[in-house]
Amino acid sequence: MATLLHIDSSLFPASASASRAAAETFRKAWQEQHPEGTVIHRDLAAHPVPHITADAHTAGFADPASHTPGQAAAFAERLRLIEEFEQADALLIGAPMYNFTIPSTLKAWLDNVILMGRTAGDSQSAKGTPVTVIASRGGSYAPGTPREGFEYVQTYLRAVLADGLGLDLEFIVPELTMAPHNPAMAELVPLFESSRERAHEDAAARAKELARRLAA
Incomplete structure (x- = not known):
C-alpha cells in the first residue's frame, strides 16, 4: 500500500492554522482511500529537525569511509530523513507564509533532504513523486495584487x-487568513471564507485523485 509523508510546519494547531486544517482534510481523504496504507507525520513545529551543520553538509560529498565521527553521526541523521523522503509514494507539505517566506523549520528539513548527486541534480532519486503543498498566507500575493x-x-x-x-x-493556496482577525481587512472576510472552502475542496479532490493514480 502507498505511503504518504506528511510534513507540517505551522506554529499553530489545526483550529488556528489554515495549512494544518487543509492538510487534515487531505489526509482524511487519503486515508479513506488507503485504509491499509501508511502515513508518516512529521510535525516540524513540535519536533524540529536539526539545522544542517558543516559536518552534515560536507559528509554528503565525501566517501563514507573517510567520514570523521562527527560527520558520520550528523550524516546518519540526515540519511534517515533522505530515505524517508525517497520511500514516500506521495508528499503533503504544510507551508504557511511567515515574513514572506517559509518557516525556518521547513527550510531546515529541506536542507537535510536536498543532496546533490542523490535527491537533487542529475539523479533526482524521488523524481516524479507527487507533492501537494498547502501554501497558506495572511493576505493575497496573487498575480496582479499589490504584494505580488x-x-x-x-x-x-x-x-x-x-x-x-x-x-x-501542486499548490493549494488558502489566503487572506488574517481577514477575520484584522479589522482593516473586514471587507475581505467573504473572500477568505471562499478561499478556505475552495482549499478544503481542492485538498480532498487532490488526495482522491492521487489515490486513484497510485492504485492504477
Whole structure:
C-alpha cells in the first residue's frame, strides 16, 4: 500500500492554522482511500529537525569511509530523513507564509533532504513523486495584487521541489487568513471564507485523485 509523508510546519494547531486544517482534510481523504496504507507525520513545529551543520553538509560529498565521527553521526541523521523522503509514494507539505517566506523549520528539513548527486541534480532519486503543498498566507500575493512581488513561498518551493528535486508539484493556496482577525481587512472576510472552502475542496479532490493514480 502507498505511503504518504506528511510534513507540517505551522506554529499553530489545526483550529488556528489554515495549512494544518487543509492538510487534515487531505489526509482524511487519503486515508479513506488507503485504509491499509501508511502515513508518516512529521510535525516540524513540535519536533524540529536539526539545522544542517558543516559536518552534515560536507559528509554528503565525501566517501563514507573517510567520514570523521562527527560527520558520520550528523550524516546518519540526515540519511534517515533522505530515505524517508525517497520511500514516500506521495508528499503533503504544510507551508504557511511567515515574513514572506517559509518557516525556518521547513527550510531546515529541506536542507537535510536536498543532496546533490542523490535527491537533487542529475539523479533526482524521488523524481516524479507527487507533492501537494498547502501554501497558506495572511493576505493575497496573487498575480496582479499589490504584494505580488513579495511572494517567496511558491516561488521558492517551485524552484526547490519541482526544479531541484524533480517532484510533481501542486499548490493549494488558502489566503487572506488574517481577514477575520484584522479589522482593516473586514471587507475581505467573504473572500477568505471562499478561499478556505475552495482549499478544503481542492485538498480532498487532490488526495482522491492521487489515490486513484497510485492504485492504477
